[in-house]
Amino acid sequence: MLDYVAVDYGAAVSDGKVSNQFEYDEMIEFSKSVAERIASLPASPNKSALQQAAEELRQSIVARRPAGEVAQRARGLAAALLTEHPVPLAPRKAPDMERAVTLFAQNCASCHGSAGRSPPSQLMNIDPPPIDFTDQQRARERSAFGLYQVITQGIEGTTMSSFASLPDQDRWALALYAGGIAFPNKTEGQRIWNDRPEVRQLIPNLETLVTITPSQLAKQIGDKQALAVIAYLRANPHVVAADRGSDGLDLVRETLSESLAAYEQGDRARANELALSAYLDGFEPLEAVLSTRDGNLMLEVEQALSAFRSSINSGVRPAELRAQLDGMEPLLDRAESALAPEAATSISTFLGAFTILLREGLEALLVVIAMIAFVRKSERTEVLPYVHGGWVAALLAGVFTWAAATYFVTISGASRELTEGFGALLAAVVLVSVGIWMHGKSHADEWRRYIQEKMGKALSRRSAWFLFGLAFVVVYREVFETILFYAALWNPQNSGTILAGALSALALLAVLAWMMLRYSRKLPITQFFRYSAVLIAVLAVVLAGKGVGALQEAGLLSITLLEGIPRVDLIGFYPAVEPVAAQVITAAILFFGFRRHVGLRRSDAVPA
Known part of the structure; x- marks a missing residue:
């Protein structure tokens, strides 16, 4: 809501006068809602300061202060809120931008037009009408994070409904795609990105990419260059996330911490989802390299991550889960050392x-x-x-x-x-x-x-x-x-x-x-x-164990660990009840199948 105020207030007030009454009434309503929602947040050391900032924002809108001042207050309050109540600011990995084209056609084109240029004629009379994503003046003030929030939560009092049912990566893909429609000069942006290392240092990761606005970047590298770079990066976010190296272990740590926090709040399903993401999105892409440098360590980390998910499913006390996470840190430190470029020979x-x-x-x-x-x-x-x-x-x-x-x-x-x-x-x-x-x-x-x-x-x-x-x-x-x-x-x-x-x-x-x-x-x-x-x-028998073990690692099957037993990858032995049971059942079927043929041969050998 604060991002919406920062972007759209300029269309409601000009030179201290209301230029669009509906937009202005909406700004008043949003600023009031912001204050109410901040008041409902859990107690925190700076809650009173947040409430004071929200009231000052509302008063500046009532007083029809200049758009730059209101935008600065709104963004400052948003930043303070994120500091006081952190939430994930970026996708866990680069979204699939090829898929974003299909997602936009399926979910957004009916209101925003097939290319986001203008809403269909039948929707133009709605007040406010759906956003024209080619409006460069407004797009300059939007971050992909702000668009992601709108896609996730919707906007009350408008035709923009929530798309929270879409997977998280799909919502990020839509946010980056919609946020790039106004900036078509991707080729020039690619040249600047490749040729100027100082620009790459300004946007070192996905979090920076999705939170920075084109106008903020323009203050550092110039307007024309900033718009071109934003056009290129929002269309190709993978170039920011391409060279992660052992940074994937930072993702593992971060996601496991979020999983523990969700578990402590009683949200076991979310905790399990995050723990699975720590493996699939953070550690699994590094397995190949780590296995060539320290195969035993790779198995130890993988087994520790499985044990963490198993503990969540079994409902251990939060203190026990926290102890598991603390015990995993030395393993991750060793893996980080093994994955360092200088460790490669x-x-x-x-x-x-x-x-x-x-x-x-x-x-x-x-x-x-x-x-x-x-x-x-x-x-x-x-x-x-x-x-x-x-x-x-x-x-x-x-x-x-x-x-x-x-x-x-x-x-x-x-x-x-x-x-x-x-x-x-x-x-x-x-x-x-x-x-x-x-x-x-x-x-x-x-x-x-x-x-x-x-x-x-x-x-x-x-x-x-x-x-x-x-x-x-x-x-x-x-x-x-x-x-x-x-x-x-x-x-x-x-x-x-x-x-x-x-x-x-x-x-x-x-x-x-x-x-x-x-x-x-x-x-x-x-x-x-x-x-x-x-x-x-x-x-x-080997493949039966490997198959069930892989489905467990993908999160399709639950894990019931057998404590204190090592994993033996060569024979497909995973120290968990489910893959061992699959191997026992397979062995039993083979045993009785072999015995049946022996019995038939003996009966054939008996004279009639």
Whole structure:
């Protein structure tokens, strides 16, 4: 409301006279409402000073003081309010401005016009009419934060309703988009931003970007330059947030503190939402780099964040949650040191790139090699193109994912964990059925019966496409995770080292693939199926744990921690009831499936 007064009072009063009675009455009403709302705030050391400032603002409006004086009082009171009662001033990460175009068309164009230039004719008679966002004089006085507040709360007595139902990031995207319509010179703004480091120092972060007004920036760099820079940055907020480095840990600290405050106020749902954001928006983007420098520390921090969310869900006393947060600080300090630029070495970068690709590639390789060996031993090589087509399609989909993540969209932490989680669970379900089937063929009589049934005809088209789908799902899950890890590690300075690590891992994977294919040819058919069934069963159990663990990290499933037990990422063991239960259930299904085939073979062996 104070931002609205600061911007629109000049349209109501000119030279000490009322120029628009409706606007002036609205300014009187808003100033009175501001005073009433300040009076209703909780007691604080400076509450009386805030009330005094609110009364002085109201009196200056009643006295029809100059617009500059009223705007200064309104903004001064707003700043004092935020100091006394802090609220988040900026988005947690750069909003998706491509999405903002669609959001504006869906939610705003009906009142403000499709491009925000002027309201539709049928709304022009409303007093006041919807804002014309191309009005540069008024836009110069608006901050994106002020627009965000209006979008969130609406404005009483006007047609502007609240859009609080939209996600927070969407409201920030709309605020930046609407606030940039009046300033079209983005190209000049980009040139100034790139060429003048002193301008970049004036807007070092998202909080500054969304709180500064064009007129405030104009006082520091000149009017024309300020409008161009604002045009560029409001359209491209990611350039302000692009080089966060270990600053993401500051976001983790800040968000966890907000989570604790919400919990202490009894808002458990909000506390859990903030705790999840601390992981997905703050820590998860740093996991790839931290895992290459100190993998054990990465797991410790991740487990501590999970324990914090688990404590919120279980309803511990606020003092216990605060103690957990205090205990997390040394971990975050260690992570900050590990993530510092000077902590990076060529060896750590090489080993990180090498181990990531080797680990993810090996999981996919084991399944694909088993499928190829099975097809060859079945003498059904006509379906080999389906197997190869599956893993090749997964690699191509991975290239598309890399391009999309690099040039078109930002893959959020939640999207990443959900993709990994559902992909792992789907692969686990398929592998369970494949493992039980293979174990059933690990007996000579059973294999001969299978060959006789299939002799003379190719595998069905349905079976061939099943092999294609299995190869695609298993490989794409690993490709997806590898690409996102590499995207987090990549920068022009270490690109050569990363490529060397990746090529070394690929060379070793190629050698392993050749050895496994060569060895599988020498194995008797029944042993091949027995060993393959066991291998696939182990992978199914591992993926079941990883899948449930990823869905927990995305906030889709609750967490019931098993205290004092370490996490073992290699086997997909997460110290929580839910992923352990998933692994136990998967193992039980495999066990009884294997036993069933053993029982059937014994019954077949008994003479009738």
